[in-house]
Amino acid sequence: MNTVYSLGVDVSKRKVSYEWLDESGQCHGRGSVPTRQDGLRQLLEQLPAPAAAVWVVLEATGVLHLSWAEAFHQRGYPVLVLNPLLSKRLYATANAIRDQKTDAVDAHTLAEIGRLHKAELQRFRYQPEPARFGLQRLGSVRQQLRQSLTNLKKNYASLLDVVFPELSTLVDVQRLDVRRVLQQASSPAAIARLPWRRLQGCFRSQAETVLSAARSSLAPTALAQATQPALLAALQGLQTLEAQLAQVDAQQQALLPQVLPSTQIALARTVPGIGPKTAVAILAELPASLWQKGGRRQIAASLQALMGNDPRLRESGQYRGQTKMSKRGSPSLRTAFFQATFCATTSDAEFQRRYRTYRARGKEHKVAISHLMRILTRRLVAVLVSGRPYETL
16 A cells, blocks of 8 residues: 655745644655756655655645645646645644744644645645636736725826816816817916817816816915826826726626636626626635535535625623624735626615615614625525526526
């Protein structure tokens, strides 16, 4: 009978610490290698054959672990990638009291976890999904672009309050046609000199009022002139960010068919509040192992934990802490669910009623939305598991 080994690999930016144990817990090798191709080769040369007899256990560390997980997988090694919270709960009892934290200790701990628990950790076995990974990374870039765009819009509005303070009280200054006029005429005096047809085309029924405000603006001349370069830079930045956002959206749509069946997206969009963009953001984050959790209730509970919307309670003796959202899961998934739930409160009668009820009970807006997120989670799971649109459930 071939011996089965467990190899714990702790990955950092500059080096990789490792240790491998046999089934009895005896150590057969430990050390560290550089995070390079020659470091991988040094480690592989030490490992026993066949590759299938060595179970590799890593912690999910952002993206640093991915290259090593893929390298071992390509060479035939079974690879387990664990959430750090899970691996901490499975620490060997020898380290439980002192709780030392070094790279060598982490490598030993991972090897010990693999030796003792590999049979029950099969759902964490690494399976490469490059298209899904690419879609998720595009989603994170999109989220950053959206955040930058929102912040720059606020900054642009603040600058405009110096250059032409009356304008924001008359029209929506975030409109694209208004911004285009400001790129051409970035001061009240310049706006007052624009052809009437240009003013009317942009400001429509407010054209006369805007013209009058431009002629008698309270803007301090010296400060307004000093602020104009920043205003123009903000306008140019908004244009650039919006173009980049449109490009990312197009790339997401091109990659989508490789990751998600169109039927699954269509089903998700039947749930009130989930639109085309939030459907992609949510479904791209859902691992295949989620649907192996059992019934709908278990899947919904796992999905809540995955996004960090599961309740976390702290009690000890007479102490009774507040139950709060754990926020330990995927931030991007949690954000997408929050946005979808907020949209549902404006379009779904039941959500509107429940939201008003929570608010009447003294719940803050975000707390009320977090409660409704759990209902939306159960709706989405019901739709995807049954394969039926929400309207027919």
